[in-house]
Amino acid sequence: MASRGRCGGAPAREHEPRHEERAEQQAPAPQGPVLPPPLPVDYGVFMQGLVQAMQTQAHTQAALQAQLEAQICLDGAYERCTARKS
Template sequence: MASRGRRGGAPTREGEQRREEQAEQQVPAPQGHVLPPPPPVDYGVFMQGLVQAMQMQTQTQAALQAQLEAQCGAYEGCVAGDS
């Protein structure tokens, strides 16, 4: 015998539906320790660090490219940029 709930396809009564909707809308209060908000971000310092990281990446990439070219030396087509 099939059950007569939501899964059975029979519609729920309005009162039950309203109670379910209200229960879904109620968010329980946080339990335990609540973390304080994060400190404000100093975007000037953030941007300086970002620029510094990008410069370091550029230098590292150039050094790796030079190392690759030195290792490949006599081999044709070793470096991806060659045509």
């Protein structure tokens, strides 16, 4: 007995929806407002902003590190600070 391409050996019937079609029909309707599609992205502008943000972060981190080292020197660890910078 030849099968018609379906697992399980049962022949497909024309008037029955396939399993995939039934799953799509049973999916619940989305809740809430329908959002518009996202705006197109200019990746060149995006990358420029990303690089600028990373540079700003690096400068901020360097300034905070210098400020921390200066505070350590003022707090009484003068010998360690001057020995490290020599």
